[in-house]
Amino acid sequence: MEQDTETRIFEAARAVFVEQGFEGARMQEIADRAGINKALLHYYFRSKARLFEAVFRASAAEVLSQAATALRQDQPLPDRLTTFVHTYIDLIRANPHLPAFVLEELRRNPDALKAVVAEHTPGLLDALGRGIEDAVAAGRLRRIDPAHLLAHLIGLCIIPFIARPMLQTATQMDDAAYDAFLEARKEEVSTFIHRALVP
Amino acid sequence: MEQDTETRIFEAARAVFVEQGFEGARMQEIADRAGINKALLHYYFRSKARLFEAVFRASAAEVLSQAATALRQDQPLPDRLTTFVHTYIDLIRANPHLPAFVLEELRRNPDALKAVVAEHTPGLLDALGRGIEDAVAAGRLRRIDPAHLLAHLIGLCIIPFIARPMLQTATQMDDAAYDAFLEARKEEVSTFIHRALVP
DNA sequence: CGATGGTTTAACTATAAGGTTAATGAAGAA
DNA sequence: TTCTTCATTAACCTTATAGTTAAACCATCG
Incomplete structure (x- = not known):
């Protein structure tokens, strides 16, 4: 259950991006679903664009x-x-x-x-x-x-x-x-x- | 050439929405393409959502x-x-x-x-x-x-x-x-x- | 002419969203 | 214990954008 943070973020991002698309997705929602602070997204993936690209x-x-x-x-x-x-x-x-x-x-x-x-x-x-x-x-x-x-x-x-x-x-x-x-x-x-x- | 304003807006909106989708579209760009002020969009169509719906x-x-x-x-x-x-x-x-x-x-x-x-x-x-x-x-x-x-x-x-x-x-x-x-x-x-x- | 009413604009507001920063926590090394 | 480093957070900053407002424009009619 306790995955490492990066993959938790990745999976949350995948879910949100796949549901809402790039423009529709909100970084805050990704952070919420991953159960972490929004700043962590940038800590691990730099920017929305890069996170999206990975997904x-x-x-x-x-x-x-x-x-x-x-x-x-x-x-x-x-x-x-x-x-x-x-x-x-x-x-x-x-x-x-x-x-x-x-x-x-x-x-x-x-x-x-x-x-x-x-x-x-x-x-x-x-x-x-x-x-x-x-x-x-x-x-x-x-x-x-x-x-x-x-x-x-x-x-x-x-x-x-x-x-x-x-x-x-x-x-x-x-x-x-x-x-x-x-x-x-x-x-x-x-x-x-x-x-x-x-x- | 000189169409009436409402249809000029509508056509510009169609072009932009079709190219960029709802989230990706910018009201400013629609206004620019229609050659009018942004406030006019709202004068004729109230909101982005309604304009999109019409298109x-x-x-x-x-x-x-x-x-x-x-x-x-x-x-x-x-x-x-x-x-x-x-x-x-x-x-x-x-x-x-x-x-x-x-x-x-x-x-x-x-x-x-x-x-x-x-x-x-x-x-x-x-x-x-x-x-x-x-x-x-x-x-x-x-x-x-x-x-x-x-x-x-x-x-x-x-x-x-x-x-x-x-x-x-x-x-x-x-x-x-x-x-x-x-x-x-x-x-x-x-x-x-x-x-x-x-x- | 001058008043009226629809049309158009420039300037402004509010807010949401991406991104940053500086401080805090935790965990191991010396 | 204290120092160091990585992980994490709360608070903040900046900008872009949808939407508003009040004034200017302009045609039409009296």
């Missing part, structure tokens, strides 16, 4: 590394796609605010992610491309631009989280129903993609 | 009404889906910051859109459901949960805009290439969906 890099790295790993699995591409969809949706279900958090920062500072993306996804597209060509050669897949496929994957996975209030209102689901919807989505998205890619 | 409602209504209209077209469902994808992507290309803007507000105040959604999408899901059943009966479509289909549509259309810096970095496209990518995406998404839905 953001960690979160983005977590998402990207998991996603990239799933896409690089040593399986035939169709199976890899299923793995990706399942792990990615599960990951986000555990941190539902994460995509919106990353996306907002992406808008505020479009270059922020470049370093992280470049670090975690080198050759990712090539790997995807090779996977596609192999599967095409094996007659298991129709050819598709890997960039589009990547976009499809991400879009299909994160949309129910970032647009939740909208979708939930439009479909009139209660929270339990929406949870079931999210669970079902893993299979739904997998089969949707597979069917779209039959040769 | 947000208008933007959200624009997106939702166009989208809902496309989905209600009097065509067989497969054609309707193509129409939707094309008009929606074109709409966003003309206002590329719009989705992120709406999504951020969705996070800041999840209930904000409920009224607008409820107003513009009543029976939308039912209409989609009927369209699906008709097409299924005609042997043109495999059955799919309309809620999932709606999510698929939105996710596939908006992802290249909200995740643009990420995708552009991962794919190493320059701006021209990314524009071509967006243009190509209309066809790509349409055929992807159609293929996924063959019976």
